[in-house]
Amino acid sequence: KQEVTQIPAALSVPEGENLVLNCSFTDSAIYNLQWFRQDPGKGLTSLLLIQSSQREQTSGRLNASLDKSSGRSTLYIAASQPGDSATYLCAVWGGGSNYKLTFGKGTLLTVNP
């Protein structure tokens, strides 16, 4: 059974700081990995999707890496802004769960002005 762990559970940083969110998964036979953002009371917004054959994806100030063999992914946020404050969720597709996404519990990020 696939399990996804995210560290840290919560993070508070001053505006402008670069930061890294971590995600690990137990079964490396995944199809892809997605990072989502969730704002309070809102649904999920997909940030980056990394296929199993890829090692990283970039979108603006966000960069996600994937090391499938070690079961790890990181989300790097450059020059953080207060608007980045949200919960960031990592989810893997596959790895014993076939077509279902298995989610971590998320990292609650607060960027202080």
Add this chain to the structure above:
Amino acid sequence: GAGVSQSPSNKVTEKGKDVELRCDPISGHTALYWYRQRLGQGLEFLIYFQGNSAPDKSGLPSDRFSAERTGESVSTLTIQRTQQEDSAVYLCASSGFNEQFFGPGTRLTVL
């Protein structure tokens, strides 16, 4: 076209009542998923529909939960005889190929 939509956005009900939650997927998406997010917990898979195949109901927590989907369109998640532990945000997602797109969710509160 538009993204995944869900209704209602909020639902407050009394323990023991039945509720129906609706999901409209992105047009053309053959796959549809329901997930549940309880307070302080990660998202839990509930049920998966793919085209006209039999749905995967392995994530439904009890026989009080059921879901239907007509073809490749709207889906309804029904919870009978609601309990307080059913309080959660219920999220629907649809997929065309290799990425799932989520709706805004329905926040269910059982008093």
